[in-house]
Amino acid sequence: MNIKKHVPNTITLLNLFCGCIALVFVSQQDFQMAFFFVFLGIFFDFFDGFFARLFKVTGELGLQLDSLADMVTSGVVPGYVMYYLLLNGQHEITSWNYFPFVGFVITMGSCYRLAFFNIDTRQSESFIGLPTPANSLFMLSLPLVIENSDSFFIFELLTNQWVLVLITAFSAYILNAEIPLFSLKIKKFTLKDNLLQVSFITLALLLVLFFKYAGVPLVIISYVLLSVLNNKFSLDGKAKS
Template sequence: MNIKKHIPNLITLLNLFCGCIALVFVSKLDFEMAFYFVCLGIFLDFFDGFFARLFKVSSPLGLQLDSLADMVTSGVVPGYVMFMLLVGDNDPFSPQGMVAFLGFIVTLGSCYRLANFNIDTRQTDSFIGLPTPANALFILSMPLILSTYESGFIHQLLSNQWVLLGITIISAYILNAEIPLFSLKIKKFNFKDNALQIIFLLLSLLLLIFFSFLGVALIIIFYVLLSVAMNTIQKK
C-alpha cells in the first residue's frame, strides 16, 4: 500500500473539515474563530498540492476533492457570513430578512468559479478572476472590521444593506471575470525576476501589521487593482 498517495487527499479533507468547523462558528456569530479556521483551511489547501507534486501522486481524484473542499471552506462559509451580515437581527423568513438569502450569491459565484477552474487550461501559473480563497478572506474580514470599528464611516458603510448587496454582486463577478491576476509564486530566488511579487508581499505585511483585519480586505483590493494596472501597462 502506497501511503504517500493518500497524504495529499488527507490534507484536502482536513481543509474541508476546517470549513465545516468554520460554519459552526459562523452560526454562533463567532466570526473571528471562523476566520481563523478558514485561514487554516486555505493553508492546508496550499499544501495538498505541494505534497501531491512532491510525491508525484497528482490524480483526477485529488483535483475533484480539492474543488469540493474549497467549495465549503471558500464558497459556503463566505456566503453564510454574508447572509448573517445581511440578516442582522431580522427573521430570515420575514419580508425584510429574506433579502439576506441573496448573500449566497457569493456561494453560487464561488461554485461556478471552481468548476470553471478545473477545465480552464489557462490558469496553470496565474489566475483569471479572483481565486475563491482570496474572496473568502475578503468576505470573512468584513464582520471583524465591523467589530473593530464600532462607529464612524467604515462601520456605517459595512452596516448598510445596499452596500453589502453591492459587495455580494461584485464579489461573484470578480470571481469569474476575465481579469488576469499576476501570480504570487516565486520561481527564482532573485529580486529582478520577482520584484512585483516581493514588493506586493512586503506591502501586504505592512497592511496587516498596521490595519489588522482591515488590512486583509485592503490587500485583496490592492491585488486586483494592481493586476488591472499591470495588464493595462502591458497592453500599451
C-alpha cells in the first residue's frame, strides 16, 4: 500500500474539517476562534499541494478535493461572516429582514472562482484574480478589527451597511477579476526563484506584528498591490509578455 499518495488528500480533508469547525464558531459569533480555524485550514491548503508535488502523486482527485474543501473554508465561512456583519451593521439600508443574506454573494463569487480555476490552464504558475484563501482571511479579519480597534472612525466605517455592501461587491469582483497575482506556493528551493514570495511574507509578518488584526487586511491589500507592480516591473525577474 502506497501511503504517500494518501498524504496530500488527508491534508486537504483537514482543511475541510477546519472550515466546518470555523462555521460553528461563526454561528456563535466567536470570530476569533473562527479566524484561527480558517487560518489553520489555509495552512493545510498550502501544504497539500506541496506534498503532492514532493511525493509526485498529483492527480484529478486531489484537484477536486482541494476546491471542495476551499469552498467551505474560503467560500461559505467568509460569506457567513459578512452575513453577521450586515445583520449587526449600523445605518440600516432597508427594513427587509433578509437583506443580510447579501453577504453570501461572497460565497457565490468564491464558488465561481474555484470552478473556473480548475479549468483555467493559465493559473498553473500564478493566479488570476484574488485567491479564495486570501479573500477569506480578509473577511474573517473585519469583525476582529471592529472588536479590537479603539478608533471610532474604524468602528463606524466597518459597521456601516453601505460600506459592507461595497466590500461584498468588490470581493466578488476581485475574486474573478482578470488581474494576474503571484503565487505563494514554493516550487523551487532557491532564494532567487522565491525572492518576491519571501519579501512579501516578511512584509506580511511585520504588518501583523505591528498592527495585529488590522494588519491582515493590509497584508491582502499589499499582496494585490505587489502583484500589480510585479506585472508592470517584473519584480520576480521573469519576463512579462
